[in-house]
Amino acid sequence: MSSSLPRVVIVGAGFAGLRAARQLAGAPVQVILVDQNNYHLFQPLLYQVATAGVSATDIAYPVRAIFRRQANFSFRMATVTGVDFAARQVLTDRGPIPYDQLILGVGGETNTFGLQGVARHAFPLKSLDDAIRLRNHVLRMFELSSQSEDPAARAALRTFVVVGGGPTGVECAGALSELIRLVLVKDFPGLDLSDVQVHLVERMDSLLPGFPPQLSAAAAETLRRKNVTVDFGWQVQDYDGEALCLQDGRQLPARTLVWAAGVQAVSLLKQIGLPTSRQGRVPVLPTLQVPGYENVWVVGDAAYLEEAGQPLPMMAPVAIQQGELAAKNILCQLAGQPLQEFQYKDPGSLATIGRNAAVARINRLKFSGFAAWLVWLAVHLFWLIGFRNRLLVMINWAWDYLFYERAVRLITAQGTIESQPKSSTPDA
Amino acid sequence: MSSSLPRVVIVGAGFAGLRAARQLAGAPVQVILVDQNNYHLFQPLLYQVATAGVSATDIAYPVRAIFRRQANFSFRMATVTGVDFAARQVLTDRGPIPYDQLILGVGGETNTFGLQGVARHAFPLKSLDDAIRLRNHVLRMFELSSQSEDPAARAALRTFVVVGGGPTGVECAGALSELIRLVLVKDFPGLDLSDVQVHLVERMDSLLPGFPPQLSAAAAETLRRKNVTVDFGWQVQDYDGEALCLQDGRQLPARTLVWAAGVQAVSLLKQIGLPTSRQGRVPVLPTLQVPGYENVWVVGDAAYLEEAGQPLPMMAPVAIQQGELAAKNILCQLAGQPLQEFQYKDPGSLATIGRNAAVARINRLKFSGFAAWLVWLAVHLFWLIGFRNRLLVMINWAWDYLFYERAVRLITAQGTIESQPKSSTPDA
Numbered sequence A, B: 001m002s003s004s005l006p007r008v009v010i011v012g013a014g015f016a017g018l019r020a021a022r023q024l025a026g027a028p029v030q031v032i033l034v035d036q037n038n039y040h041l042f043q044p045l046l047y048q049v050a051t052a053g054v055s056a057t058d059i060a061y062p063v064r065a066i067f068r069r070q071a072n073f074s075f076r077m078a079t080v081t082g083v084d085f086a087a088r089q090v091l092t093d094r095g096p097i098p099y100d101q102l103i104l105g106v107g108g109e110t111n112t113f114g115l116q117g118v119a120r121h122a123f124p125l126k127s128l129d130d131a132i133r134l135r136n137h138v139l140r141m142f143e144l145s146s147q148s149e150d151p152a153a154r155a156a157l158r159t160f161v162v163v164g165g166g167p168t169g170v171e172c173a174g175a176l177s178e179l180i181r182l183v184l185v186k187d188f189p190g191l192d193l194s195d196v197q198v199h200l201v202e203r204m205d206s207l208l209p210g211f212p213p214q215l216s217a218a219a220a221e222t223l224r225r226k227n228v229t230v231d232f233g234w235q236v237q238d239y240d241g242e243a244l245c246l247q248d249g250r251q252l253p254a255r256t257l258v259w260a261a262g263v264q265a266v267s268l269l270k271q272i273g274l275p276t277s278r279q280g281r282v283p284v285l286p287t288l289q290v291p292g293y294e295n296v297w298v299v300g301d302a303a304y305l306e307e308a309g310q311p312l313p314m315m316a317p318v319a320i321q322q323g324e325l326a327a328k329n330i331l332c333q334l335a336g337q338p339l340q341e342f343q344y345k346d347p348g349s350l351a352t353i354g355r356n357a358a359v360a361r362i363n364r365l366k367f368s369g370f371a372a373w374l375v376w377l378a379v380h381l382f383w384l385i386g387f388r389n390r391l392l393v394m395i396n397w398a399w400d401y402l403f404y405e406r407a408v409r410l411i412t413a414q415g416t417i418e419s420q421p422k423s424s425t426p427d428a
Helices: A015-023 A043-050 A116-121 A128-145 A151-157 A167-187 A213-225 A268-272 A316-334 A370-383 A387-403 B015-023 B043-050 B116-121 B128-145 B151-157 B167-187 B213-225 B268-272 B316-334 B370-383 B387-403
Strands: A007-011 A030-035 A039-041 A060-062 A073-077 A080-084 A089-092 A101-104 A108-110 A159-163 A197-202 A228-232 A236-239 A243-246 A251-253 A256-259 A263-265 A293-298 A349-352 A358-362 A365-368 B007-011 B030-035 B039-041 B060-062 B073-077 B080-084 B089-092 B101-104 B108-110 B159-163 B197-202 B228-232 B236-239 B243-246 B251-253 B256-259 B263-265 B293-298 B349-352 B358-362 B365-368
Touching: A007 A015, A015 A030, A015 A101, A015 A316, A043 A128, A043 A167, A043 A370, A080 A268, A101 A316, A116 A236, A116 A256, A128 A151, A128 A167, A128 A256, A151 A159, A151 A251, A159 A167, A159 A251, A167 A197, A167 A213, A167 A228, A167 A256, A167 A349, A213 A228, A213 A358, A213 A365, A293 A316, A349 A370, A358 A370, A365 A370, B007 B015, B015 B030, B015 B101, B015 B316, B043 B128, B043 B167, B043 B370, B080 B268, B101 B316, B116 B236, B116 B256, B128 B151, B128 B167, B128 B256, B151 B159, B151 B251, B159 B167, B159 B251, B167 B197, B167 B213, B167 B228, B167 B256, B167 B349, B213 B228, B213 B358, B213 B365, B293 B316, B349 B370, B358 B370, B365 B370
Parallel strands: A007 A030, A007 A101, A030 A073, A101 A293, A159 A197, A159 A256, A197 A228, B007 B030, B007 B101, B030 B073, B101 B293, B159 B197, B159 B256, B197 B228
Antiparallel strands: A039 A060, A080 A089, A108 A263, A236 A243, A243 A251, A349 A358, A358 A365, B039 B060, B080 B089, B108 B263, B236 B243, B243 B251, B349 B358, B358 B365
8 A cells, every 4th residue: 555645534433434434445545533432333223232132342443443454444452632723643541543534433421411420430431441331230239129127228228310301211220120121121030020120311301312202102002011210300400429419409319310311522632632512512614624724624423514403313323324425525525526415324323122023214104113123123133233243142132032031140240359460551 | 948957168169169050050058159259251252351252241150140050158358357256157248157068169270480570570460450461561562562663662562472381371472372373463563573572481391280191292382383482491489560581681671471370378377267278278188178167168269288298289170070079078077977088080181283283182082283172172061050151152153263363352451440430339
């Protein structure tokens, strides 16, 4: 590969970055993908790792394996610390990486809206480690509650609160309730299910914003049928690890709080020095360029772009389509051709609420129940990168479905080990 | 279950503890199994987790699921801190557990023979977390070496040393070499394999002590064919994370040292106050009782017992047979019948050295190569508890075998996260 070819540096191996890199296959450019992890994470299934449905390794795939056959591609595992726009260099913990074109697909992170107790004690659900930590914690709560003699302490151990009525919150609450009622009940013979509470807390008065009202209502109804208590209009004040405090003064003792109430673009964008807008996202032109930088493109959750007066949602389909367009526009620019503007093609919305239940909107079609669940299954398996992962996830799901089992209910040491051999720190 | 039945407390969910608990199914006793983890770990395949062959969750199985159908069984997840023999109580971080009969199957840990640098910088291979940490580290070494400009630093990053010529060391060195030469070489297009070194270091002049000489020789020969440098007669002086120092003054720069050179019984046994012998193991009577305590039994790696003047090896078959006998002897004692003495039925020995290669001794039969490898495969799949895990491991192996892939080459955050929500610490 000639080093005189233009260097396109892509930061972030999420949906947007991956799609952009793939789009540039065969083009007369060098592609350098940078990420702090060596894998792509299929975020839509994170909640399944957290609820012991699939193994962490089933939903992550090594970046190098994905691009093995792409000759103009190389990967750098490094943590980006900044960008020197004047010198056209991405700054990382392993030295600078020069670029001619830069695509930032750095993604989102949990937004706790300044609630310090939530930031400290609640469980986010954005990274593989978040999910494993939540899984370990939930299982540990049952081990502890089986040994606790104090009724109040036991109640708090057996109360699980999910905050946020979006797809992540809905899916997580449904899967958590099923994990407890279908699987753990067999592991803990003394467990009285009437002692166990799963709450889904939502600030507004309906679930799944952006879905048609009848699907939102169907989701709430299905969750209730699965023994999830859906609490509308609850405004979280704070959380201290022992009890959830609401703004009206009420308290709900709970040792587990999953925070799925907000996302924002990663704070790296501010650190880089780019202007940010709502949710910390960087406003971009319809061509996906940052105003004032013709060779810097921001895509996915990190980008702020409106369509029909509404910001585009922070979702995988937007990221994938933007990653594709940014790559195409770079090639247009290099070829001296006019750039295209982004137009979101909405593929619809899907959310699952456990066994046999989901809600789906595809174009004008709206449906819920078993049919929607089958669509959800098919779509997610299709998008999971790599046939092998697809196969393993399918086996796990089939097993779960047929035998009411959760394969991965292990409490591992991840997130609890505080020391490790010095030589394994990335300081070479 | 009547609480007036004798309480048999088993500490440790390893091979010995599991077998003992199973043996007591249906007997007129209460069985309480205590372990700090909620899963049984199939230790013989740990090295496969470390070399990205199988997922951590494939070789671990939740204890509660194993014993779900055993009515007289209950599980306590707790860390044992001591035993009050006078009061007949096991002391744990979650309070005391009274016993009438006590089986200690607490297992072994890595023995670094007082080498402080080794204890600090080398990678042991005894727990699930050890294996994940080693996997992350090995993959990280390749990411770092692909970005390193300094030839000396790069050489150290690409030198992998396994110390110890027993089955764990042999299997680990073989699997590591194959991971690099068959899989990673495809991920790192610029990698020159002549730069990569895998050493197996052994103090004595042959591998696999306890195997017939021709099998030891076959193992060394096979490893060499798989590009492992076998260093006999190397005496380790210490390791500082950068270079291995030998007693004769030689140095080998290497950023990775796997320590598979020694095991000892866990230090908990000393903490409990039991007298210990060689390798920290507790001498037991042939009935497996601790002298002076008719209701305390020690089994597996934790027990010291000689047969024909030789200490029994710290291996799964010994542990399984001792767990069975301890349980039987407890029932004999409760029924007023005479106790049996332990007699080891040696099922043979097996060690694999990667694709299509293993050495096997079964009774008087000794063989190596492909046939031994097939036997190794069958035996290990048979012993993996739980059909589902068996199936998943088989798929991973088939994939690996057919496509020269390693599924699980992810660098995850395990072992590197130093903080977590306070509420997830087991302090309820």
